[in-house]
Amino acid sequence: MSQNKLSLQNALLTLEQLQQTPSREDDITEEQEDNLRQLGCHLIQTAGILLKLPQVAMATAQILFQRFFYMASLRKFAVRDISMGSIFLAAKVEECPCRVTDLINVIDHLCKKFKRKATEPLVPFSHDYYHLKDAVVIAEMQILKKLAFNVHVQLPYAIMVNYLKVLELTDHPTIPQRAWGFLNDGLRTSIYICYQPPTIACGVIWLAAREAGVPLPTSPAWWEVLDSDLEDIENIAGHIKSLYFKALPIPDLPLTIEQVEPYIKRDSNNGSHATPPSKGTRVSRFS
Structure with missing residues (x-):
């Protein structure tokens, strides 16, 4: 740092x-x-x-x-x-x-x-x-x-709201709330000290839209318009989703x-978590 x-x-x-x-x-x-x-x-x-x-x-x-x-x-x-x-x-x-x-x-x-x-x-x-x-x-x-x-x-909440407006998703019944929740859940991961807020905002919108089955613009690619990288977005989404697989x-x-x-001192070698998100390290690619 x-x-x-x-x-x-x-x-x-x-x-x-x-x-x-x-x-x-x-x-x-x-x-x-x-x-x-x-x-x-x-x-x-x-x-x-x-x-x-x-x-x-x-x-x-x-x-x-x-x-x-x-x-x-x-x-x-x-x-x-x-x-x-x-x-x-x-x-x-x-x-x-x-x-x-x-x-x-x-x-x-x-x-x-x-x-x-x-x-x-x-x-x-x-x-x-x-x-x-x-x-x-x-x-x-x-x-x-x-x-x-x-x-x-600097927090991504206001940025995310603006991006939802750009993508015309503010009135969607689930995406804004889901994306907000993903921002809160993501605080328990390392994404906030690995990526800047605009990229995090893109990550949670991408994840919320994917879960809602809503396609986002690809021509031109919406993440490029918002100056983000798709690999970073997928990596952020992967770390957030990983939270839900272990109590x-x-x-x-x-x-x-x-x-x-x-x-x-306990024997905790029963598996390991994914490494912290860094550029070029993909945690989970959603197909």
Whole structure:
């Protein structure tokens, strides 16, 4: 992720960063890392809904979370803490700040619920309360440090709406809603740190139109008119679709550092996920 100059575009990862992450160097398997990334994004999205944050804040938080763990190892930083820090920072970036007290109460409730524990309310000003409060502040500073204070995030939602207008699909009964949902689901993958928003917008429209059985213009090719590459579009669609073929085993996944070591020592060599999407790497070609 280049930090040499300020850009209005999203910071994207290099192929080397995608293939050899800090977590992989710390002996966390690709499958384990993928599960933990999805867990963090799921925690952020669920917490954001309970906190009544706008979707743009939840999306920004998930992208910051994903970027952070391409700069740091899941063996050294807890999913729970970085999720909290990402929400707290993203809420500021998107100008919808949330109270620390509300944030840690929601996160504490969700963590207990995920682990199937009794969900007693967090006692105000208790040891656990201050521990989580400190964790939020530390996590926010770690995210800023690792990302070199580059927390700019451009989202594809508005771009997608404009592209639907260009393609005359805004009034279709299913395509706009499906495409919007694919944008949200795609936050749990690596597409937002591999492709710029216009390409992602094309990817979700292509996937939604394909599922609806609606042909898109090919003369001229609509993706060329929108300055995108068909291979990139298919790759994005493939990664989004791959989410729906495996249930996330949330109760078994570690939320804190103390829970990480037993998890990474398990024998999880029962298959592997596809590699992160990079240019020239096709995940799934739909015929």
